[in-house]
Amino acid sequence: MVGRPVSTIEQYLPSATPNPVLVPGPAKKVTIHLNEDTAASEDFLFTEIFEFLLSHGVAGASLIRPAAGFGFHHRVHESEAGRSHHEHMPIRIEFIESADKVAELVPELCRRLSDGLIEAHDTFIYKSAHQRESPL
Numbered sequence: 001m002v003g004r005p006v007s008t009i010e011q012y013l014p015s016a017t018p019n020p021v022l023v024p025g026p027a028k029k030v031t032i033h034l035n036e037d038t039a040a041s042e043d044f045l046f047t048e049i050f051e052f053l054l055s056h057g058v059a060g061a062s063l064i065r066p067a068a069g070f071g072f073h074h075r076v077h078e079s080e081a082g083r084s085h086h087e088h089m090p091i092r093i094e095f096i097e098s099a100d101k102v103a104e105l106v107p108e109l110c111r112r113l114s115d116g117l118i119e120a121h122d123t124f125i126y127k128s129a130h131q132r133e134s135p136l
Contacts, residue, residue, distance in 0.1 A: 022059050022128040028102040029123045032093040032109065034116040036065070046091050049112060053095060056105060059128075061095040096123060 038045040046063065053061045068078035069090030077088045097105070102120060109118055 022096065022098070022125050024125050024127060026099065027096050027123050027125050028099050028120050029094065029096045030102055030106075030109075030118065030120045032113070032116060032118050033071075034091050034093070034113075035071070036089040036091045038115045040112065040114070045112070045114065045116070046093060049093055049109065052108065052112065053093070053105070058095050058097055058101070058105070061093055064092040064094065066090045066092065096125070 032049060034046050034049070036044065036046065040048045042048065050061060050063055066089075068076060070076045071090075075088075077090065079089065106118070106120070
């Protein structure tokens with residue numbers, strides 16, 4: 001059966017029942033700043049956090065790989081000529097959810113975070129829409 005391509009991370013994540021679309025109104029935008037090579041109990045930390053968000057019904061999340069960054073030690077880590085060394089490169093996970101859902105998730109996210117930063121900002125959803133996936 002031919003289907004849509006599966007990303008590297010999707011191969012390893014359990015499928016979750018999608019949440020309803022977020023409703024217009026106040027919400028929280030959460031950004032988790034990590035290093036790509038930070039290990040966790042079973043995998044890399046970013047993979048475990050991404051899986052946690054997926055399995056706990058977050059409406060959607062993005063995994064972002066910046067081209068460069070620095071942290072507490074002020075050492076710049078960057079990819080060279082389009083090649084990433086994957087050595088201490090920055091990585092971000094972002095998601096938007098209701099304030100209640102964020103309050104439910106933050107204690108476990110903080111418990112899991114061994115190196116990095118979690119921030120949350122108030123935001124406002126004006127419209128949230130999605131298309132149903134069509135079977136191929």
